[in-house]
Structures are given as C-alpha cells and as structure tokens.
Amino acid sequence: MSFGLERNGWILDRERSIAILERAVELGITLFDTANTYGDGASETVLGQFLRDRVRRDEIVLASKVFYPMRPDANGRGLSRKAIFTDIDASLRRLQTDYLDLYQIHRWDPNTPIEETLEALNDLVRLGKVRYIGASTMCAWQLAKAVFTSGAHGWSTFVSMQPRYNLLSREVEREVLPFCVDRGIGVLPYSPLARGRLARPWAERKATERSRSDPLGEQLYDPTQEADAVVADRLAGVADERGRPRAQIAIAWLLHQPGITAPLIGATNKEQLDDAVSALEVSLSNAELRALEEGYVPRPWSLG
Numbered sequence: 528m529s530f531g532l533e534r535n536g537w538i539l540d541r542e543r544s545i546a547i548l549e550r551a552v553e554l555g556i557t558l559f560d561t562a563n564t565y566g567d568g569a570s571e572t573v574l575g576q577f578l579r580d581r582v583r584r585d586e587i588v589l590a591s592k593v594f595y596p597m598r599p600d601a602n603g604r605g606l607s608r609k610a611i612f613t614d615i616d617a618s619l620r621r622l623q624t625d626y627l628d629l630y631q632i633h634r635w636d637p638n639t640p641i642e643e644t645l646e647a648l649n650d651l652v653r654l655g656k657v658r659y660i661g662a663s664t665m666c667a668w669q670l671a672k673a674v675f676t677s678g679a680h681g682w683s684t685f686v687s688m689q690p691r692y693n694l695l696s697r698e699v700e701r702e703v704l705p706f707c708v709d710r711g712i713g714v715l716p717y718s719p720l721a722r723g724r725l726a727r728p729w730a731e732r733k734a735t736e737r738s739r740s741d742p743l744g745e746q747l748y749d750p751t752q753e754a755d756a757v758v759a760d761r762l763a764g765v766a767d768e769r770g771r772p773r774a775q776i777a778i779a780w781l782l783h784q785p786g787i788t789a790p791l792i793g794a795t796n797k798e799q800l801d802d803a804v805s806a807l808e809v810s811l812s813n814a815e816l817r818a819l820e821e822g823y824v825p826r827p828w829s830l831g
C-alpha cells in the first residue's frame with residue numbers, strides 16, 4: 528500500500544520501494560500482496576517492474592485486489608462482471624504478468640449480486656488469468672454465503688481471507704476465524720501492528736506523519752484508547768523482558784493464533800521488514816500469551 532507514488536511522507540517513490548522489495552527477496556519472502564487502488568495503480572506498476580527483473584515468476588505468489596474506484600464512471604468500481612473483467616486486464620498490464628496467483632475482492636459489493644461476482648471470478652480462473660480467488664474484510668455471514676454459493680454452482684471458491692487482525696482488533700475471532708479454520712481457508716491478516724500503534728510507546732502513537740493524518744485510524748482505535756493503552760503496556764512488558772522490539776512480539780502473537788497463514792507486512796523501511804521476519808524466531812509462552820490478551824476489551828464490529 529505504501530509503494531510507488533510519493534504523495535506524502537509515508538508513500539514511497541519507486542527507488543525506495545524497490546529497496547524494500549530487494550530486501551524482501553533477500554529474506555526469502557515469496558508472497559507479494561497489492562491492489563489496483565494502491566497509488567492509483569502505481570503500486571502494481573512498481574511491483575511488476577521489480578518482479579519482472581529480479582525473480583522467477585513461478586517461485587513467487589503474486590496477489591492483487593479489485594473493488595475500489597479506479598475511474599469516475601459507474602463501471603470503474605465495484606464487483607460487477609464488467610468491472611472485474613476490465614480491472615483484471617489493467618492489473619495484469621501493470622504487473623507485467625499473464626496471470627495472478629491470487630485475486631481478491633477488496634470489499635463486499637452490496638450493489639452486485641454475489642452470484643454475478645463469483646461467476647466472473649470463476650471465469651477468470653477458467654481463462655487462466657487467475658489461479659485462485661480470495662476475499663478481504665467481510666462479515667462471517669458474507670464469507671459463508673460466498674463459499675456456499677460457489678460450492679452450489681461448482682465454481683472456484685475463496686481460498687483465503689484478509690481480515691484486520693491485531694492485538695487491538697480481535698473481533699474476527701468471534702466467527703470469521705473459526706469459519707476459516709473449519710473450511711480450510713488461509714488467513715492473511717492485515718494491519719498486524721494496528722497502523723503502527725503496536726510498534727511504539729502508546730504516548731507516541733501519533734508520532735509519525737501517517738498517524739497524524741489518518742482519520743480512519745482515529746475512527747478505529749481512538750474510541751477505545753484507554754483499553755488499548757493497557758494492551759500496549761502489556762506488549763511493552765513482554766518485549767522488554769525478551770529484549771526484542773514491540774513489533775516482533777505483536778507479530779509473533781499473531782503467528783500463534785489458530786488458522787493464521789501469514790501476516791501482511793506494510794513496511795516503509797528495511798528495518799521494519801527485518802523486525803517482521805525476526806518474529807518467526809519468537810515462541811511465546813502461555814503466560815506471555817495470557818499477559819498480552821487479558822487486557823483486551825471487545826469492541827463493536829467494524830469493517831474498516
């Protein structure tokens with residue numbers, strides 16, 4: 528999300544984006560997740576140029592998404608058959624590839640029958656433009672409706688789900704994660720550090736340029752900041768005892784949760800990427816897991 532078009536201090540230009548991608552390959556990362564809407568297509572363009580020049584296509588998993596507006600006209604958004612067929616070709620051109628390994632619906636489209644969306648996605652699989660399909664950010668009933676509708680028609684079904692999931696946002700534990708575990712759906716949680724709030728002291732949660740200009744982050748977390756501060760303090764305690772950065776412990780906690788395949792890391796420098804990968808080395812005890820989880824206060828369900 529932070530690659531390819533420098534419009535403010537946290538969206539990187541091409542050169543800085545490439546440097547992080549270089550480090551990702553060095554660390555053995557093989558899944559690259561983007562979306563057509565990131566940087567108005569610039570993220571896909573930079574990623575496509577890098578992957579073309581630096582990796583073997585069959586050795587990586589390339590994922591993108593569709594839903595958000597790419598043009599002002601009525602057909603430039605959503606999950607209609609027309610929008611999906613137009614946007615997949617545009618994404619493939621920007622990514623300089625013949626196919627996507629994983630094509631995900633970025634959000635649920637209330638204006639398009641799910642049967643139309645799923646049939647269009649199934650046709651992309653049959654045409655060879657997409658290997659697998661996935662979803663992001665929806666209620667459990669929506670995911671279940673999509674999965675069972677695909678099954679009833681013999682269509683390709685969702686193999687992955689991208690929920691917002693971190694120590695400060697655990698609502699998906701109620702129904703979404705259990706459904707994914709039951710159906711064998713891979714889980715790729717985004718925002719594992721709660722938009723940076725779990726990577727630094729709670730008093731400094733708005734210390735970065737992005738956090739100071741992030742109204743969605745304020746909407747998602749500020750109403751519960753007193754409870755969130757308790758969780759952040761517990762995280763700091765475990766991190767200090769381990770002598771590791773908070774980000775490593777927060778990501779390690781995610782890796783201990785049932786059904787988690789791989790957290791999605793939105794790094795804006797190589798050090799953040801190193802910290803994230805180092806979390807693979809951290810095995811948390813039951814006592815540490817309890818310490819991190821005890822202060823959590825459930826909040827209203829939100830799809831932000």
